[in-house]
Amino acid sequence: MSYKAISGIGEFGLIDKIASLAEPTLSAIPELLTGIGDDCAVFQPSPKLLQVATTDMLADQVHFDLLTTPLKHLGSKAISVNVSDICAMNALPRYALISLAIPASFSVAMVEELYQGMSHAAKEYGLAIAGGDTSSSRSGLVISVSMIGEVSPEQLTYRSGAKQGELICITGSLGGAAAGLKLLMREKEIMLNHLENNESYSRNMMADLQEYSKAIQQQLLPLARIDIVRFFHAHGIRPSAMIDISDGLSSDLQHLCRRSKIGAMIHEGRIPVHGSTRQIADELQDDALTWALTGGEDYQLLFTIPKEEYPTISDNKEIAVIGETTDKEEGVQISDIYGMKIDLSSIRGFDHFGS
């Protein structure tokens, strides 16, 4: 792979390359009448469906570190985190707009890798990459994705619909993304130390990470739970409230409860912790439950359903009941394995501007 600077093909050459990488995603959405190439993308909304719209920005050194993040994975993740927001409305994604601020150090091949990851993910989720904007960046890479989805009014699910006395459920397992991040940060530290001391660093030194590959994958290549939304639609299930877990179970459960004006009681013993997360936490002398509650980036779905609807989800092994909604006055609590109740507002998720 020879180095080719973006200046060698220019802005419009780059846009042509991007358009050709986005092209294979278009056939999934025949309602997209025009993709990249005009001032706007043009879309024919489906009659009787509502539209949902979200945007998420990923910035170098804040959301990712290119030392530990393959560009294809990063492209895929930028799509997945937006799909996750669409899924949290019980909706399905239709099209995305992608803005990139690209550092001067980037080659054409690097932008292509990033877009290959986006295009691959878009195809998996069945959405079209419909347009975007590229500019140079005087600092790090910034990726901003906006995404449009559709849902029938009967299926649309807000954060605000939960009632007292319902079941609180989550999909998949938690803590893996945080565990993966901690491992990658440790590895980066080791690598930088080697470089500082002029010692050689070979990829083979990472071989012992093999057993933790699922946690690292959960961090680098999270998947949105579109399978769960499809399961809901196939079985006519509409959660009373739903949110995706991006900031961490603790923080996101509090968001849902605040919007629904309810309290919650969840049980430590029922929270599914991701694969080798406990083992990694032991190794790093950290706490797996804290990662599961506050680590964030697991992109699972947290939802509530009335108790009488439990049979509709009981067969799905990807869904676990972790507690019940309560009266607002009781707050949002977790009971530990000894039955002790702890207020979740004392356990905080990631705050971008926290001191």
Next chain:
Amino acid sequence: MSYKAISGIGEFGLIDKIASLAEPTLSAIPELLTGIGDDCAVFQPSPKLLQVATTDMLADQVHFDLLTTPLKHLGSKAISVNVSDICAMNALPRYALISLAIPASFSVAMVEELYQGMSHAAKEYGLAIAGGDTSSSRSGLVISVSMIGEVSPEQLTYRSGAKQGELICITGSLGGAAAGLKLLMREKEIMLNHLENNESYSRNMMADLQEYSKAIQQQLLPLARIDIVRFFHAHGIRPSAMIDISDGLSSDLQHLCRRSKIGAMIHEGRIPVHGSTRQIADELQDDALTWALTGGEDYQLLFTIPKEEYPTISDNKEIAVIGETTDKEEGVQISDIYGMKIDLSSIRGFDHFGS
């Protein structure tokens, strides 16, 4: 105005502030069922209308310089450049999603100023600020706006519909934004020289810029030509092709011609040059026509109409006919005031990755 760090109110405190600034924009669009506060915004598309979607990113040191750009103006411009893309489809804007990457040096008041500018512009254009994302930035401010508009299939205008032998028209005048930028850059240079030499620099030194305030305003506070789209709709006018002038007349006319598979001949003498642009160019020993052709950021509309439709636009003083479309083989040309023909492909607009 006392300094309050964003860390003092946290990410969710900041989101609450942003939501309250976006709130006054919501009433313009009753079809927006949910704005900021859930995983997605929810919108009820108008029956029988098509949707158009665009995104534009503004990055510090690439698209703006905070030394010469008031934050309110910057917020307004971030909205206007997207509205301009919507207008170029002959569509009207409905809602916007706004992502910000905010440097640690920013105070709460600075984010508020930025949002006040966005909110003010949104109200002027009649669109709703429906959602967004905020994160910290390890480098400069990055603003990414995505915008959704609507248009009937009968009014939708692409870049690609122009035919040979039609009139080429532009709105307003060109070159002002480039002239304004040059003045601001000169002023910044003077200011930095004063600082380097420990000399005092007072705002009064800028007093002589008063006479050039319209050019500076065109750079800092451009307005999208939504008035022209409303004029088209009111008079049942549908241009055969349209594009907004963001890269410069030369570059954008070439885009339109390439997509329409035609050539063009425009006339130097007919290009409306903005206010004091010639005077500023003389003062800075530069060329006003070059600015008009390649300066970009004027956000005027460039469109084509069949000759027989000329009477429908002839009374509008904001529209000038600058030439005619020709056969593709003739290329895209400008004839100067002596009748000499110059190929516009030799006169290039801004390329983000140009060497």
